[in-house]
Every structure is written in C-alpha cells, then in structure tokens.
Amino acid sequence: METVTLTVKGMSCAHCVQAVEGSLGKLDGVQQVEVHLGAGKVEVQFDAERVSLQQLAETIEDQGYDVA
Amino acid sequence: METVTLTVKGMSCAHCVQAVEGSLGKLDGVQQVEVHLGAGKVEVQFDAERVSLQQLAETIEDQGYDVA
Numbered sequence: 626m627e628t629v630t631l632t633v634k635g636m637s638c639a640h641c642v643q644a645v646e647g648s649l650g651k652l653d654g655v656q657q658v659e660v661h662l663g664a665g666k667v668e669v670q671f672d673a674e675r676v677s678l679q680q681l682a683e684t685i686e687d688q689g690y691d692v693a
Numbered sequence: 694m695e696t697v698t699l700t701v702k703g704m705s706c707a708h709c710v711q712a713v714e715g716s717l718g719k720l721d722g723v724q725q726v727e728v729h730l731g732a733g734k735v736e737v738q739f740d741a742e743r744v745s746l747q748q749l750a751e752t753i754e755d756q757g758y759d760v761a
C-alpha cells in the first residue's frame with residue numbers, strides 16, 4: 626500500500642470534495658481518500674499493483690479538476 | 694409572474710450552480726432560474742401566488758448558501 630499527496634486545482638466547495646472522493650473511492654485498489662479543500666491537496670492511499678498514479682490523476686481530471 | 698434577483702454568497706463552482714438551480718426548479722410556482730456564478734446572483738422568475746420570496750431564499754439556504 627502506498628500513499629500519495631496530489632496537488633489539485635479548482636476544488637472550491639463541498640460538492641467538489643464529494644466528486645473527487647467519490648470517483649477515486651470507486652477505483653479498484655484505492656484504500657482511502659482524503660481531500661484537503663483549503664490546501665488544494667488530495668491524499669490517496671492505494672495499492673500500486675492494482676491502480677497506477679496516472680489512473681488516479683486521470684480520474685481527478687475527468688471530474689474537471691487540474692492535477693499539478 | 695414576477696422576477697427577482699437574489700444575491701447569494703458561497704456559490705463557487707458548477708456543482709453549486711446545479712444545486713441551486715435544481716432545488717429552486719423543483720419548487721411549485723418557479724418558472725425559470727438563472728445562476729450568474731461570477732456575479733453571485735440568482736435570477737428567479739416565479740408565480741408569487743404559488744411560492745413566496747421567503748421560500749425561494751430558504752431553499753437556497755438549505756443548499757448551504759447565504760442569501761444577502
């Protein structure tokens with residue numbers, strides 16, 4: 626299990642938190658997601674053998690946010 | 694039919710627009726809703742005999758936004 630903290634731009638409200646947490650949480654291999662709205666950070670605990678960092682980033686971008 | 698423009702604080706993204714438009718749109722007597730995100734304004738066309746201005750404001754506040 627690995628943990629990564631991504632910098633995400635554009636998250637501005639509780640709905641954004643739900644959109645990011647919900648979409649990442651549905652991915653196979655994602656164990657835990659924590660969104661820090663004020664800091665613009667998303668912390669993800671995941672199994673690198675089942676899901677890649679790129680898939681995490683793409684999932685966030687698909688929701689309309691920019692991953693730095 | 695009357696039209697009112699409300700000043701609403703806290704709307705910051707497309708999800709907020711959906712939350713406000715969707716909840717107002719469900720009210721009996723509301724004809725049309727337009728959210729101006731940048732300006733923080735919500736324009737509502739409504740039948741004052743079927744829904745009150747106070748109900749409009751309360752509906753927006755129930756979604757988590759402040760009506761000035």
